[in-house]
Each structure stands twice: as C-alpha cells, then as structure tokens.
Amino acid sequence: MARWDPGAEERLKRAALELYLERGYDNVTVTHIAERAGLTRRSYFRYFPDKREVLFAGSERLPPALAEAVLAADPDAAPLAAVLDALARVGAQLVEQVDGAAERRAVIDASPELQERERTKAVAITEAIRDALKQRQVKAETAELVAQLATVVFQNAFRHWIEGKGHASFGSCLHTVTDELRATLAGA
Secondary structure, three states: OOOOOOOHHHHHHHHHHHHHHHHOHHHOOHHHHHHHHOOOHHHHHHHOOOOOHHHOOOHHHHHHHHHHHHHHOOOOOOHHHHHHHHHHHHHHHHHHHOOOHHHHHHHHHOOHHHHHHHHHHHHHHHHHHHHHHHHOOOOHHHHHHHHHHHHHHHHHHHHHHHHOOOOOOHHHHHHHHHHHHHHHHHOO
C-alpha cells in the first residue's frame, strides 16, 4: 500500500460518518473506519488521533478565524455589532466548506461523548471571541458576556442552517437568531 494515498483523509471522514450513522458511534472502531475507507488502522492515525476527532477535523481553525474577524471589524462598532459581523463573515465561509453537516449533527446529538467534545469546541470559540474583544479594549466583564452570547447565537444559527438544509444563507439564519435574541431580551 502506498505511503501517501491521495484523498485518504476525506475517505476516512466519509467512512466514519457512514459507519456512525449505520451502527452508532459507540459500535464503531478505528479499524472499522480504516477498512471501510480501504486503508490500514495505522494510516488512520496519520490523520486523526482517535475515532472522535474524525468528526471534528479542522474545527481548531474556527476560534482563531473568529478572533481575527472580530479584530478586523469596524473599530467604531459596538462589541456585539463587531462580533455579529465577524460571525456572519466566518459562518458564511464555514458553510461553504462543510459537507454532511446534518448527518454529523445527528451523530453528535446521539453521543454524550461527542456532545462533550462539542462543548469543548464551544468553550474555545467563546475564549477566542472574548480575548479578541479585550484586545479591542472592551471591559473584561462585557467581553465575557458578549462572547458567551455570540457563541450561543453562532451555534443556533448553524443549527438553523442545518435544519434548513442549506436553503437559507448562513447570514439569514444568523439574522433570525439575532432577532429572536433581541426580542427575548426586550421582553417581547
């Protein structure tokens, strides 16, 4: 077998998602995934450290991308406005790169272990946004609150986008969630 196999990482991702949907996350091993992809177990570990990370590959790029977008927002924008602008820009790019989002979401929703990993990812997003806001000279307490709200808004907008099967733009999903939040905070 070749040492480097073009497309191996994508085949592993696809095989893992298929198997998780067919058998459930807990009933699938790395060996199952590698075999389904036509690779060896050893090849699997060249790309992913464990069976859970195949679903989260690339997610480590999201927090820095969001932080960079917050820092690039209009310097005169209020903290929440700057963050919402950043979420819209990064979210629009994210949905262009995501394959199998609904299937991935179903697998995560069915597994407490994967839900915990998803929460860890959310914490990293919150921290990145908070730290970027602090670099914009936003008070620590305000930066923390805005970052927490922004993470919830981002997660909900992404879920709306998934549930809409990508027919609506991420920006419109974000707008819907933001309007719902504003109405709730206004007591409507």
